[in-house]
Amino acid sequence: MPRLLHYSDIENVYDDPERTGCLSGCVQSLSGDDALICGTGDTTSPGVLALVERGRQSLDFFRAVDADLDTFGNHDFDYGPEATRGVVADSPQTWVSANVYDDNGDRFAPTHVVPYTVREVNGARVGFTGVTDPATPSLNPMAGELTFTDPYAAAEEAIDHLRDEGVDYVVILSHLGGGDDELAARVDADVILGGHVHSERHEYVEETLLLRPGANGHVVFEVELSDEEGADSRTKTRATATRHETADAPVDEALAEMLRGRVEAAELNDVVATVNDPLDRTEETVFGGECAIGNFVADAYRWSMETDVGLQNSGGIRNGPPLSGEVTIADLVSVIPFEEHVVVAELTGEELTAVFRECAAATVDFGEPHWWQGHLSGVELVWDDDREAVVSARVGGEPVAPDSTYTVATSDYVLHTDHEFPTIEAHHRAAEGDIQYEVLADYAREVGITSETDGRIQRLSETAADD
Template identity: 70%
Template sequence: MPRLLHYSDVENVYDDPARVGRLAGALRSLAGDDALVCGSGDNTAPGVLSLIERGRQALDLFRAVDADVETFGNHDFDYGPEATRSLVAAAPQTWVSANVYESDGERFAADDVVPHTIETIDGVRIGFVGVTDPATPSLNPMAGELQFSDPYEAAGTAVAELRAAGVDRVVALSHLGGGDDDLARRVDVDVILGGHVHAERREWVDETLLLRPGANGRVVFEVALEESGSIDVERHETADAPVADDVVSALQGRVDAAGLDEVVAHVDQPIDRSEPAVFGGEARIGNFVADAYRWSLETDVGLQNSGGIRDGPPLSGDVTVADLVSVIPFEEHVVRAELTGAELWEVFRESAAAVVDFGEPEWWHGHVSGAELRWDDDATELLAARVGGEPIDPEATYTIATSAYLLHTDHEFPTLEERHRAGEGDIQFEVLAAYAREFGIDAAVDGRIERVSGGRTAPAGADE
């Protein structure tokens, strides 16, 4: 009876070697000749160690668990296509991707990546196809030179070839996130091992099993493909797993060699950076980042997108440069943008997921400095916005400090465009470190963002 061991979106967990050691321990404890270790993307980046190692720290995990098949997530291109090609060539698993192409139209890393593959376990022939979110070039500027075809058409073609080859089961390795439902409805697959969206999922859609283990290596799904045709799933929390000491030692050596242990501030009251806090509205971590941006470029407003703040342990006690890199582990600059008051109003509106249709419906995407916003969740309406204590003048010009990413992507804050760029500062985490050295880290929830619902004010950040 074949078993699939599914993990996804490890991301910045490599910065905590003990946690990766438990993920490796969980996969090893479940391993066997009847099992395949399957990844569904974003298992190389982002993170502090990932930034230093250009994603190659993931090889320690891949080799330790003898990974079998993997597809690409958007963050697997964080250091550019050449770094990804090099990593894939060195990795032990088969990389499967049906919809990623080079700029010249050839398959991406064609010597080491296949559109589909067949693995035989206990006499059962299992076909695998991999697909990645076609919005990746918008989500990740480093993937801008690559081409991503329609994932449903690409998967359909690959699955037809697998069925013609006489496979017994077809499994999709998917980094489509919310697109998995359409994949289940449009393509003849038995199981979708998904990623991209960090919430866990286990349900059936049109007789296809959809699974997502969530992010950060907390959960491994064990999928049993029964001889009777049924499919059974068991959930394993890695916190309960034995630690793979060899993985911990290898990663700790990389961490120690990174040289990012300078203490830049001390935090007495831990600052929450969990997903519920960051996407729930005003949060201390968001205020700290936005304040640092605005200070660094002396702008009217600072703006940080919630998705750029990575989930991880609270900032507490002595805070090092490595801790701040882990908050925003990207090599992107803080930029100055100039826009009209009318445009700034639209940017503030686009903080709400209900406006931009990105992420979960209740998410809040923007953290601000130098501004105060009042938003009605029920009416999906920006009720008021002030900058420097004054109402926004639609005709005036305002300056804003934010990530260069927000001028590139059309998925978040689409009003912001490259044409608004008016200057460039330092790398994001360098700005955070400089601000922390100058002022410390003493962020508080102070009423910058007020979300009201049914006439009542919703709770502010979870770490108020």
């Protein structure tokens, strides 16, 4: 029976050559003539090496595993469409995308990207299509000139073509995140290989197998497309999947060494501060409420622009090893690996209070309902989780006055997107500063990095207390 090997959202795995070697070694150890190797977006960026190499460091990995298929995630456009076209043209896999178009209405990179494709493997014809979150231009300003059409209609059309070609199985490469449930309900597919959301998923919806391997290359799913008949002798049995942790795999030393050379060539090893107690930046910490790494970033923003408030979206702090010991510029790039400026927004007190509410609101489709979405500086905030309400908010030690004006230092992304902190819009822009990681480096040199929290965000919950 045909097999699929699935990874997704590997993002900053390239910054750790050993871990990339494990990911490659895992895929290679599972590969074979009966297997197709599939990515589902955010396989080129973000990360330290991605920023330096404009995503082209991913080519080393794609070639090492001899990748077969991939689709686009929002971060695959981090350096603009032209850089993405270059990576696509030089990569070994077929890029499958049914809903991404250029600004002139043509399909994106039509020479190298197809809306659907058929692969014959182990005696079966497997049809593939791919779809990307239509909110990508809002999530990633560098994709603003592209058009992302309705992914469900695009998938339905592509699958109609695949069925007409007599495929035995239909597989969707999806970077829709939470949209995969609707996709499973609306289209006739055997498997949806998903991404975008960084939590793992392995379940069936409408008899369709839905998978997400999580982020940063820790897990690979091995899918078996069954060729056996079901109990009623009219349908195939459902596809199944096995989870593999890449840390247990043999290391692809050739790939690891290649990436070590790229890391050394990046010359980002200047030490800017020393941290005695590690600053954790796991998903649980960053999205759990106030944390040291979030405070550090928000404090650096406020310090650099001399504003009333500093604000960092939780999703912008990338997961990775804790900051510990000698902290380098490369370490700080890995925390926020984007070429975005810190900007100043001017908000009324009423608008600022709305932003505080949005720190707890699941306004993004790649988050979990309980996640805390923002980190703050210059603020004392008390939030009631049960009532989903601000209990009290103070800026500079004083209660927030609805009619007063406050300055907020944040990333340019926040002014661009309507998926996080939608209260803040482009018209609120008042000034622009340096690139985010440069601000972090300057602050670390001048002020340092502390591992302590100070209670600036308090989350109250009677439910939690009862538990």
